[in-house]
Amino acid sequence: xxxxxxxxxxxxxxxxxxxxxxxxDERIFDLLELVxxxxxxxxxxxxxxxxxxxxxxxxxxxxxxxxHVLREFRQNCDILVAVGQCAIMGGLxxxxxxxxxxxxxxxxxLEEAYCTPKVLNPENQIPNDPALPLLLDKVYTCVDxxxxxxxxxxxxxxxxxxxxxxxxxxxxxxxxxxxxxxKYD
Amino acid sequence: MKxxxxxxxxxxxxxxxxxxxxxxxxxxENNEVTEARLHIVEFRGFERFIQGRLLWEVPVIVQxxxxxxxxxxxxxxxxxxxxxxxxDQLTPTAEKMRRLMHYGQVMxxxxxxxxxxxSPDLLFGFSAPAKKRNIFxxxxxxxDLAKKGVLMRKYGQEVILHTAGKKIHGNSAxxxxxxxxxxxxxxxxxxxxxxxxxxxxxxAVDISKNYTMEHLGLVEGFGNFKSNHMSLVREDGALDLYxxxxxxxxxxxNLIFDHMDYRNFDQFIMEEVKPWxxxxxxxxxxxxxxxxxxxxxxxxxxxxxxxxxxxxxxARHAEFREFSKxxxxxxxxxxxxxxxxxxxxxxxxxxxxxxxxxxxxxxxxLKGERREEGxxxxxxxxxxxxxxxxxxxxxxxxxxxxxxxxTHNNTAMNLAVTDVAKKYISGKSRISExxxxxxxxxxxxxxxxxxCATHALGQMPLVVELFDANNNLIDTGSQFVSK
Numbered sequence: 001x002x003x004x005x006x007x008x009x010x011x012x013x014x015x016x017x018x019x020x021x022x023x024x025d026e027r028i029f030d031l032l033e034l035v036x037x038x039x040x041x042x043x044x045x046x047x048x049x050x051x052x053x054x055x056x057x058x059x060x061x062x063x064x065x066x067x068h069v070l071r072e073f074r075q076n077c078d079i080l081v082a083v084g085q086c087a088i089m090g091g092l093x094x095x096x097x098x099x100x101x102x103x104x105x106x107x108x109x110l111e112e113a114y115c116t117p118k119v120l121n122p123e124n125q126i127p128n129d130p131a132l133p134l135l136l137d138k139v140y141t142c143v144d145x146x147x148x149x150x151x152x153x154x155x156x157x158x159x160x161x162x163x164x165x166x167x168x169x170x171x172x173x174x175x176x177x178x179x180x181x182x183k184y185d
Numbered sequence: 186m187k188x189x190x191x192x193x194x195x196x197x198x199x200x201x202x203x204x205x206x207x208x209x210x211x212x213x214e215n216n217e218v219t220e221a222r223l224h225i226v227e228f229r230g231f232e233r234f235i236q237g238r239l240l241w242e243v244p245v246i247v248q249x250x251x252x253x254x255x256x257x258x259x260x261x262x263x264x265x266x267x268x269x270x271x272x273d274q275l276t277p278t279a280e281k282m283r284r285l286m287h288y289g290q291v292m293x294x295x296x297x298x299x300x301x302x303x304s305p306d307l308l309f310g311f312s313a314p315a316k317k318r319n320i321f322x323x324x325x326x327x328x329d330l331a332k333k334g335v336l337m338r339k340y341g342q343e344v345i346l347h348t349a350g351k352k353i354h355g356n357s358a359x360x361x362x363x364x365x366x367x368x369x370x371x372x373x374x375x376x377x378x379x380x381x382x383x384x385x386x387x388x389a390v391d392i393s394k395n396y397t398m399e400h401l402g403l404v405e406g407f408g409n410f411k412s413n414h415m416s417l418v419r420e421d422g423a424l425d426l427y428x429x430x431x432x433x434x435x436x437x438x439n440l441i442f443d444h445m446d447y448r449n450f451d452q453f454i455m456e457e458v459k460p461w462x463x464x465x466x467x468x469x470x471x472x473x474x475x476x477x478x479x480x481x482x483x484x485x486x487x488x489x490x491x492x493x494x495x496x497x498x499x500a501r502h503a504e505f506r507e508f509s510k511x512x513x514x515x516x517x518x519x520x521x522x523x524x525x526x527x528x529x530x531x532x533x534x535x536x537x538x539x540x541x542x543x544x545x546x547x548x549x550x551l552k553g554e555r556r557e558e559g560x561x562x563x564x565x566x567x568x569x570x571x572x573x574x575x576x577x578x579x580x581x582x583x584x585x586x587x588x589x590x591x592t593h594n595n596t597a598m599n600l601a602v603t604d605v606a607k608k609y610i611s612g613k614s615r616i617s618e619x620x621x622x623x624x625x626x627x628x629x630x631x632x633x634x635x636x637c638a639t640h641a642l643g644q645m646p647l648v649v650e651l652f653d654a655n656n657n658l659i660d661t662g663s664q665f666v667s668k
Contacts, residue, residue, distance in 0.1 A: 012227060015203050016252020016353045022301065023352055025339040026332065032321055042301075043319035044200050044622070063227055092249040095234040109230025114458050118451065118586065119465060120474055121458035129461035131195075131209050131224045156252060156353050184351075 001034075004053040004170045007077060008040040011066040012093045012139060013059025016156040017084040018042065021056075023159025031163075034170045048076045054169055055079070057148075059086045061140045062093050065133035074146040079169060082148045083162070085155040087141070094139040106137060150175060153182045190214055194610070196621050199628060201302040201319070203253040204635020208624055210606045216614060221606040223598050223628060225464035225635060232585045239580045240266050245356050247572070247587075253297070253634055255354050256290035256345055257565035257590075260427070261572040264561035266360035268448075269576050271553025278546035279362035284427050285538045286348035286357070287563070291426055292531040293341025294566035295483070295524045298632045299389065300334025303521065306626050307396055312619035333385045337528070340375075340382050344535060347371040362550035372539055379536045383497070386529040390501050393522040397508075400518075406608065408517030408601035408627045411436035413469065413479035414488040415593070417564050420444070422491030424502075424530060426564040432489045433469060433479060438512050441469060447562040450571060456588065466595050467588060478596035481568025482631065483523035488513035493526075495533035501526045517601050520630045527566075565590045567632050591633045601627040 010018055018041065024031065038052050039045045055077030061067050074080055085091040099105040115124040142148050152165050152175070161182065165175035194210035210221045231250060238246065244262040248255035260283055267275065275283070305318040308327060324331040342352045347367060349355025357365050397404050415433040419425035422432075430444035445453060456465035457474050468477035479485070487506070493499040505514070505526060514523075538544065560573045568590035575584035605627040609620045 010205065012229075014249055014252040014255075016249070016255065019252045019297075019353055022297070022338070023342060025342075026335055028335060029324060029328075029332075032324060037319070037321060041198065041200050041202075043321065044315040046198060046200060062229070065226065092231075092246065093229055096230045099234055100237070105234075106230070109233040110228070112233035113228075113230065114465075119456045119458050125458060125460050127228075127458070127460050127463050129224075131207065131222070131226075131461055132463065133226050135228055155249065158352070 003033075004035045005038050005050070006035045006040075006054045006056065006166075007038045007048065007052045007073065008042065008056040009058065009069055009073060010041060011057065011059030011070060011087070011142075012062035013084065013086040013091065015041075015058070017056075017058035017087075017162075020084075020154075020156040020159050021162050024163045025159065027163060031166070035166070048072070052077045053079065054081065054166075056081050056083050057087045057142055058083050060090045060093060060142060061136060061145055063133040063135050067136070067140075067145055070142060070145050079149045080142075080146065081150045081152060081165070081169070082142045083152045084157060085153070087148075088143075088151050088153065090139050090141050091155065094141075097138045106135060152177075154184050157182075191219075194616065194621075196624060199625055199635075201305070201625070202629055202633055202635060203251075203302075204633070206628070206633065206635045208602055208628065210602075210610060210624070212610075216612050218603070218606045218611045221599070221602040221624065222461060223595075223602055223633075224462045228463045232587065235582050235585045237581050240269060240574075240576045240582065241360055241580070243574065243582060244358050244360075245354075248354055250587075250589075251634055252353055254290060254294050254565050254567070256286055256349060257563055257570050258572075259349065259355065259358050260287055261561045261563045261565075261570050262574075263358035263360065264428075264563065265559035265572045265574050267362075268559035268561065269556050269574070270360045271555055272361045272551045273553070274551075275362055276546070276548040276551060277543040278366055279549055279551075281538055281541060281543050282348050282363045282366060283358055285367070285535060285544065286345055286355075287427050288531040288534045288538070289341045289344025289348065291341075291564075291566045292528050292535070293338045293345070295528045295531075295632075296334060296337045296341060296389075298566075298629075299393065299521060299524060299528075300331070300338070302632075303626075303629055304330070304334070306622070306629070307521070311623050311626050315618055315622070318622070333388070337382060337385055337389075340378060341531075344375060347375065359550065361552055364549065366546060366549065367539075367544040369545065372544065375535070376539050379532070379539065382532045383529070383536065386525070386532045387497065389525040390522070390529055393525040394501075394504070397516075397519060397522050404516050404518045407623075408604050408630070409515055410597075410600055410604060411515055412597055412600075413441060413472070413477070414485035414513055415469075415479045415481055416486040416489045416569060417447070417562060418444070418490055419494075423494045424486060424490045424492075424498075424527075426527075426531075428563070431562065431569070434489055434513060436513055436515065438488070441472070447571070448560045450560065450562065450573075454571075454588070456592070462595070464592055464595050465588075467593050468596075479593065480597045481590055481593040482520065482566075483527050484514060484517075484520045485568060486564065487523040487526065493530055495530050495537070497533055498526055498530035501529060517627055517630045520632070524632070567591055567634055568593050589634070591631070591635065594631050594633065598628055598631050598633060601631070 417429035
């Protein structure tokens, strides 16, 4: 069987879903018999080298760069999978959308971090440099931006859950995960 | 080809680091590097949006800043909340369970960094083809070594599973204690492989030490600069990753402060804001923002501590100090060696704790007189991690400030990328992908956790950008030919 080509990225996430992928432990040796990795933070391929069969997305979108990368993944991957709660529901970062009694939650977050007498910042500057991608007004989930084919739930999904889902996907099957694999805490 | 314009080179995204970041290299009209900058490009706003949440939720929520060292945040938050619920000394079972969890965490994170992320640079060379520089190639070409790395990380994760309840984002540390002890079956499962782990940790120290010795010329000329160093130390000066007082030394090893009560940290540490990064720049107040910056993490700890209280790691620390002539080691690449000494220490500590019957105790939680403020510091894999909270009478968080390990290393990482960029890129008319990887190697040595650094800041995948003198972006990414 021809090896499937997989790309992965972490957008507004904590990298925990990538760590959980590594929690398949020694089965990573078996995984490499089934797949080849294209663009991923686990290697040094910073751009797609060719079209991929499967794209794994960790994290939602909190800045313009996240949106750009997510669209690139949609364009270059046949199947796009939202892995973990941040990609699916926004996760921890989306808590900033829920700040109550605020017209401008993002500004409040920035001011809390940078414009306090506790820090040395005489002009109360908020970081704002061409090198920094623009922050979005709100945190968006992946499906707010592109079509997503499958979701793998969990914060993070366990290594076992990711392993079973990937095994189904490389056999061109929809992942059918036991309840125990998607029940957490 | 000659260019008459100054430019900025961009490396984006940085890869084989945890999280999202980028590097910009600023070149003048003669292709000389004037400055290189490491940028944190994402921002979370945690310190604001945690306000209003309940104190018992915090250890569970805050760890979700980071999936690489969630245990560090889980425990730092729990320690701060211990203070708020009025518990100054945990029960022996609670403290030892938390310590066991933490040693598992530092072990797996340090192993991940060395084997999964950095070993391709060390084994294939910084200039190896980009396609080859990854753990998957290590698995193909050095399967035995790769297997050891994978199984050592697995072991650390299993320790976390049995102490925290889950490998990533567990929930056992609660204000005032812990919600589980270690069952005998769990203990026996972990004891089964412990001696193998000690043997492999010794090998890992050898690999990193021999690399340093065999590449001394490279190591001495690669991001080697004087700095202050800071970490927690135990009362007797021993390495202590879970608790203690803060000690800082200058580049010559002279004490700046010692056994400082971290609850007063804002009297001696301050952060500076710069407009080009979401990550702030901390410094020791008494030395000022220009000279007061410092390094944290494994290298800094080897420089600050007096000794290690486990015999094998202590012998390795003595070797390291011998190598640095009993002065602080300032070489960026020596972080790897220091990091592996800590793995050995953690594994020795895990073995010691597994034989301690207190872990099967049932006295898990305490309560005391309620306070309004909680401050905690823990030595995370990447260095000192500060958590500071205020909580109102309804148990709601009203204030939060976090200074994560990677933030403490901000100035040092920027100096390291500038140093390496000047050595490998200055004056070159053609800039190759391999030259850019040298910059990433310098960043990687600090094991920056860009996920953590994103909390108030952003996330950090590594990116390099190239700009001209008018700040026009010339190119991005791994392959740049100057125009």
